[in-house]
Amino acid sequence: MDGSSSFRKKWLYIIGWLAILLIVYGWQIVRMGGVIASEVDIFVDLVCIFPILLLLWMAFFSQFVLPVQTFGDRQKIFNRLIAYLFGSHGPALFIENGEIKEHSGERLKKGPGVLWLDSASAAVTRTAVAIKQTIGPGVHFIEKGEFIAGTVDLHTQFQSLGPREEDKPFAEKLEDQSNEEYQQIQDRRRMVSALTRDGIEVIPNISVVFRVDTGFPTKEIEPGSRFGYRAGVTRKAKENEKLDQEAIRKAIIGQGVNLNALPDENRRRLAWNELPGALAIDVWREYVGKFTLDELFSQTQTIPPPPEKLPQPTEEEVDPLSQPLQVSPTRNTWRDGLATMLRELNLMMWWAIKKLEGRKENKPQKPIPPEPPVPDNNKKDESKKVTALKVVNEMVKARLTQFDVDILDDNGKRGEGKIESDEYKLLQERGLKVLNVSIGSLRLSPTVDEQLIKQWSATWFNNARAESEQIDRKRNILETSAREQALIRYAEVVSREINDLAKKGKPDPKGTLKTLLMRSRALIRSGEHSEQLRRRMSTELEEIEDMIKWMEANGK
Numbered sequence: 001m002d003g004s005s006s007f008r009k010k011w012l013y014i015i016g017w018l019a020i021l022l023i024v025y026g027w028q029i030v031r032m033g034g035v036i037a038s039e040v041d042i043f044v045d046l047v048c049i050f051p052i053l054l055l056l057w058m059a060f061f062s063q064f065v066l067p068v069q070t071f072g073d074r075q076k077i078f079n080r081l082i083a084y085l086f087g088s089h090g091p092a093l094f095i096e097n098g099e100i101k102e103h104s105g106e107r108l109k110k111g112p113g114v115l116w117l118d119s120a121s122a123a124v125t126r127t128a129v130a131i132k133q134t135i136g137p138g139v140h141f142i143e144k145g146e147f148i149a150g151t152v153d154l155h156t157q158f159q160s161l162g163p164r165e166e167d168k169p170f171a172e173k174l175e176d177q178s179n180e181e182y183q184q185i186q187d188r189r190r191m192v193s194a195l196t197r198d199g200i201e202v203i204p205n206i207s208v209v210f211r212v213d214t215g216f217p218t219k220e221i222e223p224g225s226r227f228g229y230r231a232g233v234t235r236k237a238k239e240n241e242k243l244d245q246e247a248i249r250k251a252i253i254g255q256g257v258n259l260n261a262l263p264d265e266n267r268r269r270l271a272w273n274e275l276p277g278a279l280a281i282d283v284w285r286e287y288v289g290k291f292t293l294d295e296l297f298s299q300t301q302t303i304p305p306p307p308e309k310l311p312q313p314t315e316e317e318v319d320p321l322s323q324p325l326q327v328s329p330t331r332n333t334w335r336d337g338l339a340t341m342l343r344e345l346n347l348m349m350w351w352a353i354k355k356l357e358g359r360k361e362n363k364p365q366k367p368i369p370p371e372p373p374v375p376d377n378n379k380k381d382e383s384k385k386v387t388a389l390k391v392v393n394e395m396v397k398a399r400l401t402q403f404d405v406d407i408l409d410d411n412g413k414r415g416e417g418k419i420e421s422d423e424y425k426l427l428q429e430r431g432l433k434v435l436n437v438s439i440g441s442l443r444l445s446p447t448v449d450e451q452l453i454k455q456w457s458a459t460w461f462n463n464a465r466a467e468s469e470q471i472d473r474k475r476n477i478l479e480t481s482a483r484e485q486a487l488i489r490y491a492e493v494v495s496r497e498i499n500d501l502a503k504k505g506k507p508d509p510k511g512t513l514k515t516l517l518m519r520s521r522a523l524i525r526s527g528e529h530s531e532q533l534r535r536r537m538s539t540e541l542e543e544i545e546d547m548i549k550w551m552e553a554n555g556k
Helices: 002-031 036-064 071-085 179-192 235-253 272-288 293-297 333-356 388-401 422-429 446-504 509-526 531-536 538-554
Strands: 092-096 099-101 113-117 121-126 131-135 138-142 147-153 157-161 201-212 299-303 384-387 404-408 414-420 432-443
Touching: 002 036, 036 071, 071 113, 071 138, 092 121, 099 147, 113 121, 121 235, 131 138, 131 235, 147 235, 147 272, 157 272, 179 201, 179 272, 201 235, 201 272, 272 388, 272 422, 272 432, 293 384, 293 388, 299 388, 384 388, 388 404, 388 422, 388 432, 414 422, 422 432, 446 509, 509 538
Parallel strands: 092 113
Antiparallel strands: 092 099, 113 138, 121 131, 121 147, 157 201, 201 432, 299 384, 404 414
């Protein structure tokens, strides 16, 4: 009804203005002698001049309707205005942040139409039998019988799953609480609920940050969208645009099905931006079932240290012109001679390039291959103890962001090697990229909470004493290490004074002692290392002053 009523209003508006123009035109004809005297003029005006002026007027103003640049696009706008005038046009839609803005019934029109996407939107169009095209930000024209199959938002997406802050998922239904409200709370509970290895229900809040796996323009002047869509006219830019279009196409046409929902429910279709959250929940349930409740909050899990970074090649090592050709000893003599000639040509080119670049001309040396790392048996074990909840967080994030992950057995123990992540491959197939996953705010049954509080109350003193002893041990280690470093630095400073005296000749023992005392006094007075240390060593400073005075009084 709304579409038909707006269509009537449009024609009423047009007919109204035509009536006004005809009245003015008729008044002008009367002034010129009447209809009979102006029959030829009326025929020429209505059949030739008026249609030509109408077309010229529409052709002129069609240049400013949409932000297009090419003549072909302007011609398409004019064609669609003509179709709009006769009511045979297709949909004219604006897509903002992945959402379609339209008049009622606009999307159902079947004629040639136009789509205007903002810088954070992309879409896929279809016909009745096939996918038609993938489009990014900008103005796009669609043909007759072409419709929108789906849209995506190029912004970084944030999905939060689990109970709300005010929810009490384990509480019974209140008297003043409606059935619908209580059912929504239980739905949010069941969405993320999981069981530990000892059968305790745990309800977390899961946050997933993700986006469509498109690239960004490398420079601000390059065409494309800063929200993640590359475009351009060069070969490389067109290849990047095809990659981005493929990711958008995968995200839209790869939408899944929620098997837990009934076929006639709205939740049956799993939208593109719901897949990462669903995968995070499945992986969360898998890993939390490998640990007991106590292990989730106890620092009993060992995380191995990160792998050592390989040494990066230097500029000389990556410069292809500075690399001499390596010749195998099994080559023939003429091949060795050819290789030597090419090597000399390489060096000449290298010198020429360096000279043109204004660099210092140093003869390139043959890079020395890095020696294999020698295992250090005295190296401390950098493995650290963490809670199983942290392990679960890291494993869930790894499964959604990495190609392969560590192996955990049914008891949460790490195994040797790695396994491929099916979730990561599925996200790649759907054109999505997960940036971060976090799991926290765990909720437990009030009975379990009460039991944990009692257990903590019974053992808190022992835990506090153990932590205090551990802190004391760390402090003693730090103090001992700092004392040793201070002695070494002091020895280095005073040894310079002795070295200077030795260079001047055979040092006098008393003179050397006086020099060391005066150097020590200067170090304390200057506060070079610590102002607090200078104030604390006032007694030692007085003693050094007395020793210097005694030596001066008694001579050398």
